[in-house]
Amino acid sequence: GDSVTQMEGPVTLSEEAFLTINCTYTATGYPSLFWYVQYPGEGLQLLLKATKADDKGSNKGFEATYRKETTSFHLEKGSVQVSDSAVYFCALSEDNYGQNFVFGPGTRLSVLP
Amino acid sequence: DSGVTQTPKHLITATGQRVTLRCSPRSGDLSVYWYQQSLDQGLQFLIQYYNGEERAKGNILERFSAQQFPDLHSELNLSSLELGDSALYFCASSVAPLYEQYFGPGTRLTVT
Numbered sequence: 556g557d558s559v560t561q562m563e564g565p566v567t568l569s570e571e572a573f574l575t576i577n578c579t580y581t582a583t584g585y586p587s588l589f590w591y592v593q594y595p596g597e598g599l600q601l602l603l604k605a606t607k608a609d610d611k612g613s614n615k616g617f618e619a620t621y622r623k624e625t626t627s628f629h630l631e632k633g634s635v636q637v638s639d640s641a642v643y644f645c646a647l648s649e650d651n652y653g654q655n656f657v658f659g660p661g662t663r664l665s666v667l668p
Numbered sequence: 669d670s671g672v673t674q675t676p677k678h679l680i681t682a683t684g685q686r687v688t689l690r691c692s693p694r695s696g697d698l699s700v701y702w703y704q705q706s707l708d709q710g711l712q713f714l715i716q717y718y719n720g721e722e723r724a725k726g727n728i729l730e731r732f733s734a735q736q737f738p739d740l741h742s743e744l745n746l747s748s749l750e751l752g753d754s755a756l757y758f759c760a761s762s763v764a765p766l767y768e769q770y771f772g773p774g775t776r777l778t779v780t
Contacts, residue, residue: 596773597773598670598672598758598771598772598773598774599711599758599760600670601768601769644711656713656769658710658711658712659710660710661710661711
């Protein structure tokens with residue numbers, strides 16, 4: 556079945572550092588790919604998405620590019636802030652937003668001032 | 669604030685008991701989804717309803733059931749609770765299937 560693998564962390568960075576969270580997937584079809592963020596005590600929020608190969612999703616300074624050849628969707632941000640501290644989930648869905656999301660295990664990011 | 673509300677925020681109960689979790693979707697959303705987030709299983713999709721009808725099932729145990737009412741709120745019923753059912757249960761809603769899902773803050777269930 557479909558699966559998502561991501562670095563589990565925790566990842567600890569200093570403010571203004573460069574962030575990369577790796578995400579790779581296995582899918583039978585051509586899924587849509589997502590990054591969700593979960594701030595402490597809150598539910599998940601959609602951060603960005605890409606629906607086809609070579610698409611780049613971006614939001615709030617975060618970016619991720621759908622790489623079909625490497626089955627990857629790595630999350631990057633050039634300069635992290637303390638307020639970016641959260642858990643980040645990579646996810647896929649075979650049918651756009653679909654009913655059957657498959658989530659990665661999540662990566663906890665802590666940004667220190 | 670996503671506009672999705674869940675009650676209660678926390679629930680502590682004993683093994684063998686039954687509990688009901690409640691979810692109110694965003695105004696105008698017809699689809700409701702339930703997810704379980706546990707330390708060992710991660711985040712898993714349980715079940716989806718659309719306008720009162722069950723639309724999709726994920727990894728939902730037979731001890732669990734859900735329904736969506738005419739006013740579109742949904743309830744997740746968990747029975748014969750086991751220690752392993754301790755988790756965060758999220759509800760999400762969307763305008764319709766295949767549209768962006770908005771997540772509620774979750775209900776933390778602790779089974780002792």
